[in-house]
Each structure stands twice: as C-alpha cells, then as structure tokens.
Amino acid sequence: MPSPEPAVLELAAPISGIVVSLDEVPDEAFRQRLVGDGIAIDPLGDTLVAPCDATVLLVHKAKHALTLDVDGLELVLHLGLDTVKLDGAGLEILVRAGDRVKRGDPLLRFSPDLIATRAVSLLTPMVVANMDQVERLETMSGRVQSGQTGVLRVFRKAAAVGDAPKQGATVLRSAPMRVQDPSGLHARPAAALAAVARRFTADLRLAKGSKDANLRSVVSMMALEVGGGDLVTVLASGDDAAAALAAVSALLVVESEPRAATLAAVGTAEAKHEGAKPAGAIPAGAREVAVTEGVLHGVSASPGTAAGVVVQLRYDDAVPAARAADAKIERRQLDAAIAAAHLQLEGLRTRLTQEGQGERATIFAAHQELLEDPEMLDQAIAGVQDGWTASWAWQQSYTAQAERLAALRDPLLAARATDLRDVGRRVLHLLVGRDTQARSLPMDAIVIAEDLTPSDAADLDRSRVRALCTTMGSSTSHVAIIARGLGLPAIAGIDIRALHIPVGTRVLVDGDTGRLRIAPSAAEEQAASSRRQARDARRTAAQALAQQDAVTRDGQRIEVAANIGDVRQGADVVSGGADGVGLLRSEFIFQAREREPNEDEQTELYGSVARALGPKRLLIIRTLDIGGDKPLPYLPMEKEENPFLGARGIRFTLAEPAVMRRQLRAILRSAAEGKVAVMFPMIATLAEWRAASAMVEEERVALNAPRIPVGIMVETAAAALMADHFAREADFLSIGTNDLTQYTMAMDRTNPRLAVQVDAMHPAVLRLIAITAEAAAKHGKWAGVCGALAADPLAIPVLLGLGVSELSVDLPVVAESKARVRELSLAECRATAQLALDCADGEEVRVLVRARHGEVN
Ligand code: PEP
Ligand code: MG
Numbered sequence: 001m002p003s004p005e006p007a008v009l010e011l012a013a014p015i016s017g018i019v020v021s022l023d024e025v026p027d028e029a030f031r032q033r034l035v036g037d038g039i040a041i042d043p044l045g046d047t048l049v050a051p052c053d054a055t056v057l058l059v060h061k062a063k064h065a066l067t068l069d070v071d072g073l074e075l076v077l078h079l080g081l082d083t084v085k086l087d088g089a090g091l092e093i094l095v096r097a098g099d100r101v102k103r104g105d106p107l108l109r110f111s112p113d114l115i116a117t118r119a120v121s122l123l124t125p126m127v128v129a130n131m132d133q134v135e136r137l138e139t140m141s142g143r144v145q146s147g148q149t150g151v152l153r154v155f156r157k158a159a160a161v162g163d164a165p166k167q168g169a170t171v172l173r174s175a176p177m178r179v180q181d182p183s184g185l186h187a188r189p190a191a192a193l194a195a196v197a198r199r200f201t202a203d204l205r206l207a208k209g210s211k212d213a214n215l216r217s218v219v220s221m222m223a224l225e226v227g228g229g230d231l232v233t234v235l236a237s238g239d240d241a242a243a244a245l246a247a248v249s250a251l252l253v254v255e256s257e258p259r260a261a262t263l264a265a266v267g268t269a270e271a272k273h274e275g276a277k278p279a280g281a282i283p284a285g286a287r288e289v290a291v292t293e294g295v296l297h298g299v300s301a302s303p304g305t306a307a308g309v310v311v312q313l314r315y316d317d318a319v320p321a322a323r324a325a326d327a328k329i330e331r332r333q334l335d336a337a338i339a340a341a342h343l344q345l346e347g348l349r350t351r352l353t354q355e356g357q358g359e360r361a362t363i364f365a366a367h368q369e370l371l372e373d374p375e376m377l378d379q380a381i382a383g384v385q386d387g388w389t390a391s392w393a394w395q396q397s398y399t400a401q402a403e404r405l406a407a408l409r410d411p412l413l414a415a416r417a418t419d420l421r422d423v424g425r426r427v428l429h430l431l432v433g434r435d436t437q438a439r440s441l442p443m444d445a446i447v448i449a450e451d452l453t454p455s456d457a458a459d460l461d462r463s464r465v466r467a468l469c470t471t472m473g474s475s476t477s478h479v480a481i482i483a484r485g486l487g488l489p490a491i492a493g494i495d496i497r498a499l500h501i502p503v504g505t506r507v508l509v510d511g512d513t514g515r516l517r518i519a520p521s522a523a524e525e526q527a528a529s530s531r532r533q534a535r536d537a538r539r540t541a542a543q544a545l546a547q548q549d550a551v552t553r554d555g556q557r558i559e560v561a562a563n564i565g566d567v568r569q570g571a572d573v574v575s576g577g578a579d580g581v582g583l584l585r586s587e588f589i590f591q592a593r594e595r596e597p598n599e600d601e602q603t604e605l606y607g608s609v610a611r612a613l614g615p616k617r618l619l620i621i622r623t624l625d626i627g628g629d630k631p632l633p634y635l636p637m638e639k640e641e642n643p644f645l646g647a648r649g650i651r652f653t654l655a656e657p658a659v660m661r662r663q664l665r666a667i668l669r670s671a672a673e674g675k676v677a678v679m680f681p682m683i684a685t686l687a688e689w690r691a692a693s694a695m696v697e698e699e700r701v702a703l704n705a706p707r708i709p710v711g712i713m714v715e716t717a718a719a720a721l722m723a724d725h726f727a728r729e730a731d732f733l734s735i736g737t738n739d740l741t742q743y744t745m746a747m748d749r750t751n752p753r754l755a756v757q758v759d760a761m762h763p764a765v766l767r768l769i770a771i772t773a774e775a776a777a778k779h780g781k782w783a784g785v786c787g788a789l790a791a792d793p794l795a796i797p798v799l800l801g802l803g804v805s806e807l808s809v810d811l812p813v814v815a816e817s818k819a820r821v822r823e824l825s826l827a828e829c830r831a832t833a834q835l836a837l838d839c840a841d842g843e844e845v846r847v848l849v850r851a852r853h854g855e856v857n
Contacts, residue, residue, distance in 0.1 A: 009070060011051040011152040012103055013144035014077050014126050017043040019151055021139070025123055027081045034191035035218050036076055036127035039139050039151055043124055048077055048108040049147045050101040051126060055386070058223045060084070060186065061403075063091040066107055067129065067219045073154065074129040074219045079110060082120040084186040089641065090114030097400045098379050100386075104147030126152065129218045132198075133157055172241050174234040174249050185226035190218045196247050202238035204248060210318040215248060229496060291497045292505065293518050298469065298494030300514040302483035305528040306466035307520065308444030310505045313456060317399065317425060319391040319432060330390040334380060337390070337430040338371060344426065345371070348455075367423040367455075376401045376420075391431040398424025418472075422453030441465065446507050448498050452482060462486060467509035469494045469516055483511075491516060542819035546577030550818035552800070556826040559806040560818045561618070563786055565589070567605045569811065570612025577815050580617035580675075582734065582808020583786040584609065586663065587626045595634050596659065602666030610674030618675045620734065620808075621667050622713065623660065623692075625681035627652030635659065644748065649682025649715075654691055664696050668705040677709035679734055684718040686725055693729070713786070715739035720768035723775035733776050734808070737787025741765050760789040761842035766798060770837060773803030784808060793820045793856040794849045800826060801833025824853065 013019070020040045025031050030040065054068035054075065064083035068075040079091070090111035095101060116122055128134055138153035179185060185193075185206075197204045197215040204215035208230055213220035215234070226232055236245035324330045345364045352361035370376075376397050383393025398420055406417035441447075441464040449456070451472040468483050468490040483490030489511030501507065501518060508520040508528055517524060550560045561582030562573045567589060573581055589605060590596060597605065610619050626632050627648040635656065640646035653660040667678050680692045693710050700707065711732035714720050720740065727733060737760045742749040744765050747758040759765075769785070776783035784806030789795045791809035796817065799807065809817045832852050839845045850856075 007156045009052065009073065009154040009156065010150050011075070011126070011154065013041060013146050013149050013151045014048050014051045014107075015041055015043045015124055016045040016144065016146040017041040017124075018143055019139070019141045020123060021141075022125065022127070025081070025125060026121060029191045030078075030081075030125045030127070032195075033127075033131075034195045035078070035125070036074075036129040036191075037131050037134070037137055038075075038125060038127035040123045040125040041144065041151070043112070043122055045146055046110055046112050047106050047146070048079060048110075048124070050103055050105045050107055051075070051077075051147075051151070052103050054101055056095045056097050056099045056101060056107070058219060059093050059095065059097055060222060061088075061225055061227075061407075062086065062186070063088040063093045063108070065186075065222075066093075066095070067222065068101070072130075073133060073156065074217070076125070076127050076129050076219065077107070078125045078127075079108060080115050080119040080122045080124060083115065086115070086118055089118070096379075096404065098383060098396050100382070128154060132216075171235050171237045172245050174245060176231045176233050177249070179226055179228055179230045179232060184228050184230065185221055185224070185232075190221040193221065193248060194218050197244065200238075200240045200244035200247070202236045202241040202244040204244055205235045207233045207235055210314070212318075291500045291518065292502065296495040296498050296516045296518070298471075298491040298498075298514045298516070300511055301470075301480035301492035302468075302488060302490035302511050304467075304487075304489035304511045305509060305532055306444075306446065306489050306511075307506065307508045307525045307528060308446040308466040309442055310501050310503055310507055311441055311445045311447050312499065312501075312503050313447055313449035313452070317395060317421075317428065319389075319395050319428065321392050322389045323387050324384070324389045327384055327387060330384045330388075330393070331381065333431060334384060334390040334394060334427075337394075337427045338377075340430050341371060341423065341427045342368060345423075363419070367419060367426075370420055370423045371427070373401070376424075391428060394424070394431060395428055398428075418451050418453055421451075422455045425453075426455060442504075446509055448494075448501065450499065467491075467511065469498055469509060471496050471499060538819070539816060542815040545819065545822075546815035548577075548818070549579075550821035552821060552829075553823070553825045554827055556800075558800065558821045559784070560814055560821065561620075561784075561786075561806060561808040562811045562814055563808050564609075564811065566592075567609050570609040572811055573609075573613060573617070576811050577818065578617070578811065580613060581609065581619045582784055582806060584619060584621045585625065586621055587624050587632075590624060590626070590632055596632075596662075599662045599666050599669075602663060603669040606667055606670035606676065607673035610670050610676050613674055615674060618677055618709075620677045620679055620711070621670075622679050622681055623650070623663055623667075624653050625649045644742070650680045650688050650692055651682065654688060657695070660692075661695060661699055664699045665703060668696070668700055668703055668708065671705065671708050677711060677731070679711040679713055679732070681713045681736070682715055682739070683712040683726070684716045686722065686729075689726060689730065713739075714768075714772050714783075715743065717744050717768060720772050723772040724778060727775040727779040727781050730781065732781055733772055733783045734806070735769055735772055735783065735785045735787065735804070737765065737769070737785055737789040740768060740787065741789075744768060759842035760787065761792070761795055761798075761845045763837055763839050763841070763845065765789075766802065766833075766836055766845070769799065769804065770802045770833070777803055782806060791817055793817075794846050796820045797824050797829045797849055797853050798833050798836045798845065800824060801829030801831070801836075820856070828852065 018041065020042050022030050022033065022038065022040055025040045029035050050068065052070055054070045056066060057069040057074065058067040060066065062084045064080065064086060065076060065078040092109045094106050094109060101107065112122065133156055135155040135157050140151045144151055194216050205212045206215050206221055206224065208224050208226050211224055212235065213224045215221065234245055234248050345368050349361045349364045379400065380394045380397035383396055384390055402417040402420040402424065405420060441461050443464050445465050446467045446469065447460065447465055448469045450470065452468055452470050465488060467488055470492050471494055480490060480492060489509050491509060491511060491514045494516060498516060506519055508517040508524060550558045552558065559579045561580040562576065562578035563583040563585070564573065564581055565585040565588030606621055613619050627637060627646065631637055638647070647655060664678065667676060670676055678696060680689065683689050689712055696710050709731035711730050711734055712719065712726055713734050713736045714723065715736035719726060723733060738749055741758055741760040745758055745762065747754045749758055773783040782805050783803065785799055785804050786808035790799065790807040791813045796807065807817055832849060835848055836845045839848060
C-alpha cells in the first residue's frame, strides 16, 4: 500500500539576511546537525520573527534561543553562536512560552553591535529539532526578507513517533551527576546527548529534581532548564537500556567533542535496577550527595541560634504534558480548583488573623489577588482551549509567569515569584489530587529547602521547627519575614550543598552570622545555648535602659538613631528609644504606592513622622534612592547593563528634576512639623552635590521656608576620598556602609555567594570611614553611619574610635546598640581603631576587637 503523501510546511525567513548552509556554520553541533536540520541566516536586521504560525514552546533562560511548536514539529531559532554566554545581555524576548504567534510576529529583538562584538558569530540557525518526524527538507538560498521569503520547506512523515516511557519496564537509573558547565545544558551539549541517545532503542530520560525529559529531544532537555551545578540522573528502560545508559553517562562524565562534557559524576557511577516508576518520581534521597561535615554559609535572615535535625523540603510541580479529551471538562476543573484554592486561602487568612499573625495573613490575601491575575488565567485558559489538560496548562502558565518575575532585577519583585509558584502549586495540587499538607516532622526540625513559601510555613508544625534555611532568597525574602514572624532563626541564600545534607543529620544554625555547622560537637551546642541565654539577658537589660542616652564610660554622648522605611514607624522610633531617624528610606514610601505621591501627599507623609518624633528628635529624609536595580513602575527607566553602576540614586533624580523638586518642596514644607534634614544618596562628585543642594536652596527660597540641614551619604569611594571637599560645603556626612562596601570591594551586596566576603569590617572600608570622619571633624561637621555596620557590636568600638558620632540602626536593635556604647571608653576605642586600620582583613579586625573589648553574644 502506498504511504500517504507527507504534509508540507513552508517556513519564512525568521530574519532578513543571507541564507547560509549549516555546513558553513562554525559550530560543530549545528554543522553536524546535532541540534537538528535546517538553515542558518547571516542577519541584516535586529529582530527575529516567527517563520510561520506557531506556539512558543520554550524561551531559553539566557534569551538567545526559542523553540516553536508547529503541530508537533519543534523548531529551534538560535540567535548567533555561543550567545548563551551573554546571559541575556543585548537580547530582549518579546514573547512567552505558550504564546500563539503568527508568521512575521516579532519574537526577539537584539543589539547587533553588542552581539557582534561579544559572540562568536551572528549566524542564526533555524532547525527542526525532531527530525524523526521529517521525511525530507528543501532549503532555499540567497538574500531573504524576514517573515516573507520562504527559506525552508519541511516534508513531514505521515506518522510521528511517540516518546512516552514504556510502562512496566525495568528502569535503570544512573548515579546523580552534577552539571559543571556554568551555562548548563544549553542547545549544544543537549544536542550531543540526543545524538548519542538516538543510537539506541531504549527509552532514555534525563531527570532533574522532580522533572524529566526525553533524552532524544534537544528541546525537551532544554526545557528542563538544567543550569550549571544542577544534579541530573539518567533513566533508561528497554532492550538496550544498559548499553544506552552507559553510553549517555559516559558522555556526561567524560570531556569529549563537541563540548558535551558538561557533567561530572558526584555519586558512584553504578546503575541501580529499580521497578518502573512514574516519570519524575525520583525520591529526594536519590538526589542527595552526602554532605556530612563542615560549615555552610549564607546570609542572616532572622537572628538567633538553634540546634536540631535536618528535614529536607522538596517541591513537586511535575505533571505530564498531556492532551485532553474534552476542553470544556478541563476548563470546569480548572475553575473549580481555583475556587477551592480561594477557599483554602480564606481559611488560612482567618486562622492566622485569629492567631494574631496579621503580617502573615496579609501574604495570603496577596495570594488571593495573584489567583486573579488575568495574564496567568488567560494563558492557562488558552492552553486548555488548545487541547491541553488543565493541570498542564495551569502549570505552564504559573511557572512562566513566575520565571518572568524571577528574572526581574528588583529583588523585592523577584521574590514575588515565590508567591506565584506557591499559589500556582496550590491550584495544581488540587487539580491532580496531590496532598501537600501534612508533613510529619521530627522534634527539633531544622527545615532546609530551596525556597520556603508562605504555604509551607503555614503547614509546618511550629511546635517542632527550630530553624529555617533556604538556598534562595535574601534578607528581604519571605523566609526572612516568615522566620522573624515565627521568632525562628533563619539563613537565606545558603550554600546549595545544604540541600544534600542527609535527612536526620544534626546541625547547628546561627541566624546571626548566616552559618550552618553540620554535626556540631556537644561543646559547640552547649556554647550556642549559653550564647542564646546570655543574649536574651542582654536584650532584656538593654530594653530597660532604652530611653536613656548612649554615653560612653568616659562621657562622650553618641546619637543612636533609627533607620525606617515606613512613615507609620514614627511612634515606634520614640517608644524604641531612638534619638531620631538617621535614615528615612523615602523610596520605600514611593515603592509601596501605585503612583508617585504628589507634593501635598508627601508633605503630609514626612510631616507625620516629624510630628511623631517631636521637636527634639531629628528626622533625616533621604531623597529617592531608585534606579538601576530598584525600579519604580510609574517612573520609566532605561534598561542598563550594570544597574548598580548606572543611573541610580542622585544620578536618577538629577535627571528627573520635576520628581526631585516635588520631593524637596515636600521635605522643606514638612519641616514646619518638627526637626527635619535632607540627604542625597549615591553622591560621587562635587558637581552632583552642588546641583542637588542648589535645588534645595532654590525651592527653599521659592517657598520662603527656613533653612534645614542638608547632607550627603558617603556610599562611594569617590565621596569618601573627597570627603574634605564635601565636608566644607555639606552640613553632615552619613556613611552608607552597605553600598560603600560593595563599591569598594566590587562585590554585589545582594549576591548570597559573596555574602561572606563582602565584609564591611574590611580595613579597606574602615580606612574610607576614617577619611570621612576626619574630614567632617576638620570642618566642624558630624559624620554618622547608617549602613548595617552601625548595629554590629564588634564594629561599634571601631566606628566610635574613628570619630563617628551618630549610629543609625534598625529599630529592633536601637536599645542594644545604646547598651553597647555605654560599655565602651572612647579613648580605648580610638586606640582600637588605629590598630584596626592596620589589620589585613575583616576577620583580623574582629579578633582585635574581641581581644580588646570582650566577646559579644
Ligand atoms: C547603605 O548603602 O549603607 C545605606 C544605608 O543605604 P541602602 O542600604 O538603602 O542602600
Ligand atoms: Mg545605600
């Protein structure tokens, strides 16, 4: 019987340019058709467009490649060669996974200049990845017009080969292997693996966490988003499973051509026989590589210490990509699951409110709002209408939305990705009938997870949990809010190896330093427990004297002020014993609103704090410190390559004089309510200071308002080194050690991996503080510190000794900081400070301070 005529698919050029044969592409994976077969284009434009009507199947995390689904055909568009390394620089993705696109619709815009200078080549391959579905290809040549000229004709086979695993077969499983290439399993290494896999008949799957992928499909593997450092496992079943597993594993662990050696075994390389398991059902234990001793570092998310036994928390988002029989039924199931999730959240809110945990209750109120997010709903509904199951459509939708959020540079917004995943998982589990609730915990549980969602926290048995550690997040993430709310010590951004500490291992969590000690000795546990008791006693004693001045033993009064970001905290400043507000982070007030507060509103907001502080306490308002990594949705900002070094702080507001002047007028007007000063963030040059202070003066004159103190923040090495010039003109200098440290050491303060090194106690930073304080004194001005260093009990003697006369700290530690000042003698601090400046590093400074001023708990 003659086979049916294959269907033909016409593909237009995805970009204008000259068609080039894959044989001429200087990349082995494409030249050898390992990724797939097709053509490449030497581009003459800056936008990749859809070559036909399609669904976007996958957008690579590094933004350099997309995969389109055309009725089951997987089409890979790969902008340039080796562009994965750019990590998104110069690339702008215009679509999302799940989007339906029409021929000619723009998909990806790029900066040709940037790519041309940084990438191996701009040559852009367009290949069919699943060639097993293709009878033959016809390629065109010459100059082509994007979205118009046909470049590839695909003749499809009559029947496609399915890739579902064979149920009931024996599954061989490799040991876990770690991906070493920092770029992860991108197109090229995935293609090399697929090429080997295709030599065998066995079902071969690559598993990462609870997800897995067909090892024959480049796209499927790319969709796993295996990053550098991730652990993967190979599963094989079928006639030649053992040989296939050995061949693929060998490719994974041995450096070979073409650059497929992205992985290295971390367990024994022996395959274990197991009965068949549903795809993705890899027990958490199988991924663990015993980490049984040592100290793992992260950042402090909630203070305190606790000892206990490890419990590993894992998520399960896995559902099969399945077609549905009836879209109407799927839609009804989706609606019902969302409604049920709403009810669950309502119940949680009520419970937490009744328990007096208002802040946590509001998290679930926000989850209810997220559940109504129209984009997430629309994408899920579109998936259902396209014939996918409700669970798959929903999972695709919320994970895509969460990834979008996670990619944002604003850490606060990015942290909301966790909420989205949390609420998404809640609905998913309702859809598939998976129970996420009851988790039985041992007594003294130390919970370790990649991330901890509010739902997890609500489900945890709090009588058994002693501490929380997450590999994601920072001091602003949910784990911090949750842990502080529960009064539990917590570490965020902990070394990823924490996920491989065997369940049941005894550990000691130090939430103050962000350190986790594995298998502590009895003496270490005892010491931690004594520290805890001493600390509690110290706190109680400090609190009793909170309202009294902080005066050193030799009679020097030190101003101890508070850092706040919310105008409602004015009363807490007074009750907490602070001498004033050393830093009001005004951008927090702006960020909490959907539009810029107008001049009158700002006047009232700042005035309310000034009123709460009364006539004696100074309120220092910092002008907007936004730009770069801290966007405001209603103030458009240019995207920058290096936002921390870009138009941030004063640079941004000087470029937006209308915004700046509105804020300055409001600050000047609010001074009628109390004692108000203004300061500018991120000052680097005298010109910036002069422009900003001139604006204050102009607005003051226009308002006929009295003068207020005007100062600068010293957060750049330039400002510190030029402090004598600034001190001559400004009324005060407030040192922002958080930024001063990151700029001096060239270490991102938000990067958990650098948390240990980005040390404000480093003598390099101390020397800049010394220069600043000395310059201030020379000109009769005061210098303060409002960065986190001001609250560090080991740093306080050094700062006082260097000539700092104001410490501005977070509200909860005002009383303890005052107590610390009272223990010290300024004369001794001066001697300590001189020695500290000569130390080799921050640790040496700490040893010095402990030796001269005693251990602090
Ligand atoms: C600082 O940089 O030390 C500072 C106080 O400002 P922020 O932390 O708000 O950047
Ligand atoms: Mg700063």
